[in-house]
Amino acid sequence: MSLSASVPCVPAGLQERITRFVAAARAVAATVECVERSAQAIGDAVAKAAPGAKRIVVAEACDIPDSLFDLCRKLPGVFSERTRRDLASADVGVTDAFAAIATTGTLCVRIDEGMIGYASLLARTHIVVVDADRIVERPSDLFRHDCLNGEGLRVNFVYITGPSATADMGPLVRGVHGPHHLHVVVLS
Numbered sequence: 001m002s003l004s005a006s007v008p009c010v011p012a013g014l015q016e017r018i019t020r021f022v023a024a025a026r027a028v029a030a031t032v033e034c035v036e037r038s039a040q041a042i043g044d045a046v047a048k049a050a051p052g053a054k055r056i057v058v059a060e061a062c063d064i065p066d067s068l069f070d071l072c073r074k075l076p077g078v079f080s081e082r083t084r085r086d087l088a089s090a091d092v093g094v095t096d097a098f099a100a101i102a103t104t105g106t107l108c109v110r111i112d113e114g115m116i117g118y119a120s121l122l123a124r125t126h127i128v129v130v131d132a133d134r135i136v137e138r139p140s141d142l143f144r145h146d147c148l149n150g151e152g153l154r155v156n157f158v159y160i161t162g163p164s165a166t167a168d169m170g171p172l173v174r175g176v177h178g179p180h181h182l183h184v185v186v187l188s
Contacts, residue, residue: 022105030159033185039069053125084145100134129187163179176178
């Protein structure tokens with residue numbers, strides 16, 4: 001099955017779009033790595049991005065097969081409690097993203113499914129996994145019926161562009177309203 005047949009808005013230049021996304025995400029202070037689409041590769045990426053994390057929450061995946069997070073759930077420090085207090089004490093939150101935007105380095109994470117919203121916003125480090133074929137060119141693409149099967153019109157999501165930051169009180173400060181660090185794992 002060709003990529004353009006399965007996702008109508010994705011042109012043939014996927015590698016160029018991945019390259020633009022990675023550059024844009026790094027420009028907004030995210031760290032990014034591209035790995036193969038396997039549970040082992042994702043587990044290794046999460047372990048490498050979260051050395052020494054004592055409390056890790058792994059949300060249920062919605063836009064990649066949840067089984068790809070199986071090895072992540074076996075990492076030391078992963079907990080399954082789902083109270084707000086437990087989630088707020090997480091060092092690392094691992095989620096998937098339903099889309100990413102090449103021009104801005106932005107991730108689109110659902111907030112209406114399970115613990116994804118909590119895991120992406122409360123932990124000090126957010127590790128987000130996105131399928132390369134779900135990287136769109138511009139934000140407006142998400143609101144087209146022919147892009148990603150119109151999902152952007154049907155799901156509740158937040159845009160995440162780099163780690164949380166504010167300059168409201170002077171110099172730029174990271175982690176004020178969310179994670180201090182954003183690590184993106186692109187599945188290719």
